[in-house]
Amino acid sequence: YYIVYAAGGVPEHMAYSTSSSINGPWKYQGRIMDEAKGSFTIHGGSIEIGGRNFMFYHDGLLPNGGGFRRSTSIEEFNWDGDKIPFIPFTKEGVTKPLRNFNPYQKxxxxxxxxxxxxxxxxxxxxxxxxxxxxxxxxxxxxxxxxxxxxxxxxxxxxxxxxxxxxxxxxxxxxxxxxxxxxxxxxxxxxxxxxxxxxxxxxxxxxxxxxxxxxxxxxxxxxxxxxxx
Known part of the structure; x- marks a missing residue:
């Protein structure tokens, strides 16, 4: 079992722990994202879709952004199902779409x-x-x-x-x-x-x-x- 969470108090970074039981005990495995830029919270979470992995989080980097005016960011990461890697922030975010979009649907x-x-x-x-x-x-x-x-x-x-x-x-x-x-x-x-x-x-x-x-x-x- 893997648990991913905001850690470190304020400002927050992302970390994760693992356990052989959902009830613990949990073993700390390390930092996977640094403190969010322009925001004292980060509140991340990941999904797997189309065979690809994405970490969602928030920061305060958009115009007029800040700790109470946060916006969603996404980074793609690769892992082998064992150790979650450290995920750096990028300006571009996700650059490769999952698939093309169909404009002929509502x-x-x-x-x-x-x-x-x-x-x-x-x-x-x-x-x-x-x-x-x-x-x-x-x-x-x-x-x-x-x-x-x-x-x-x-x-x-x-x-x-x-x-x-x-x-x-x-x-x-x-x-x-x-x-x-x-x-x-x-x-x-x-x-x-x-x-x-x-x-x-x-x-x-x-x-x-x-x-x-x-x-x-x-x-x-x-x-x-x-x-x-």
């Missing part, structure tokens, strides 16, 4: 690799999460989106609680140039909205979704989906 809006300015919420008692606190200039990125060989014809989005005029814009790889699709949102908008796709969205790309609009919170964003 995608919950909080699905992302990176974002700016957005918050996640959900309806009480339900697990349907959505994005809120959306303001002009906020954005999100989904990595390794595979559009295949056929250019998508359209994209749909689902919004709610629209308060101001705004747009949902879709870009490939970066936010430069023109979007491949742009959907207008007004205070009367609700439910599903649709726009034609312009440009050749084929192959694998990072997909960025940019929100523009009047000053103040714009609307809630629930999901998106490209159509063949």
């Amino acid at each position: 995608v919950s809006a909080p699905t992302m690799a990176e974002s700016y300015g957005l918050k996640t919420d959900r309806n009480a008692g339900k697990d349907n999460h959505y994005l809120t606190s959306i303001n002009n200039g906020d954005w999100l990125k989904v990595r390794s989106v595979d559009f295949g060989n056929n250019v998508p014809s359209a994209v749909t989005v689902e919004v709610s609680d629209a308060q101001r005029n705004g747009t949902v814009e879709f870009y490939l790889d970066n936010l430069e140039g023109r979007p491949i699709a742009k959907i207008e949102v007004t205070p009367d908008s609700k439910g599903q909205l649709k726009s034609q796709v312009k440009g050749k969205a084929t192959g694998v790309h990072d997909l960025l979704i940019l929100f523009r609009g009047d000053d103040g919170e714009l609307f809630n964003f629930k999901s998106w989906q490209f159509l063949h």
Whole structure:
């Protein structure tokens, strides 16, 4: 049995212990992560998926970050099922996706690799999460989106609680140039909205979704989906 935990008091680092029984006694096996940068806590945990191992933890390195404004980080590590190795922090985090992403399925809006300015919420008692606190200039990125060989014809989005005029814009790889699709949102908008796709969205790309609009919170964003 392995137990991985935040250790050392404040500031915390990650360590682990092992035992032949879940009830112990436990033998300390050492440090596996240093103290989190910019945060006095680290609160890590690991998963194995697709034959690969990932350690989740938090730090305070993003803009306006700190001990009480922490963000999630992930590092991949290899081990042989015996000794957990020391896992260094990297700026890049996980660089190789588990697999490419399918944009032709309905995608919950909080699905992302990176974002700016957005918050996640959900309806009480339900697990349907959505994005809120959306303001002009906020954005999100989904990595390794595979559009295949056929250019998508359209994209749909689902919004709610629209308060101001705004747009949902879709870009490939970066936010430069023109979007491949742009959907207008007004205070009367609700439910599903649709726009034609312009440009050749084929192959694998990072997909960025940019929100523009009047000053103040714009609307809630629930999901998106490209159509063949």
